[in-house]
Amino acid sequence: MTFARRSVAQIILLVLSVIGIGVSIYLTYVHYNSGALVCTTSGLVNCERVLSSMYSVVPGTSIPISVPGLLWFLVSGALAAVAWLARPALRLVRLAEFAWCCVGLLTVLYLVYVELVRLHTICAWCTSLHVIILVMLLITVVSLYNGEGNAYDDEEDEEVLPSKAASRR
Template sequence: MTIGRSATAVKGPARRETPSWLAPTALLWCVLGLGVAAYLTYEHYTGGTTLACPESDTVNCAKVTSSQWSSLLGIPVALLGMVFFAVMLVLCLPSMLSRASRRLDAARLASCLVGLVMAVYLIWAELFQIHAICLWCTAVHLLTFLLFVTLLFGYVLADVSTDHQPSG
């Protein structure tokens, strides 16, 4: 008999013991990313007149958020970021993270990787096409990277088990 498990453990669907920090940390990055992306989306649809960002040759949020690179196939990238973080928020709920499903894991990591690739693309556009940096956009890029790293480390440290404690 192992310590920490009941001798009458019941076989059930595979569950994952995730590190205790995984869900709160992933949710924090998602909520912060959703908030920043929502702010950028609001600014996009209101013309960016209240965009809180310094204007210089190097840092210029208005230049970045109003450039041709601020939309993809006619959809504002800020709105795409908001959708990305909303989906990731659902995928990173504790009940979703604890499921030992290879498909769900793959979907979560693939979604996050798509977000990361998009962030790298947008950083490239800022540096080499627009020649200006948006600090709010940089925050979204950083939060996307942090979310990816958090999930990756969480998977590496997760323990998958088919036994679980009976409820009650």
């Protein structure tokens, strides 16, 4: 995989992280300032009901669940930046991105369960974050599957030593 394609994947992950950070900050702000949500409050989609439920805070605290979400996106953005700047990309960073996204997906699965089974309503803002996390996981899977993060992603990045050049003929 070439450096340009590798960079695009990491830039997309970085942009998605920034969007996730923005939404998480918005939800945290609304929680602490009791602001009005920009979201429908009728039918299946009811952000206010979800975000005012007992599940909207970290258990045993008054910290909104958006704060750990904010931290998750900050770490994701940092991993994407490190992977983008590393040349050649370190496989360890790619694996860390994948593992981190798996943790995010497990959290998303729990939160979707809470919304659908416990609360019988969903939050559009939360769902946007869930979709972002799923897309980020898919990008990391494709990156690993395509060989991104190997010591050398393609021969163009590799310095060919005379002994290697002879063995390739």
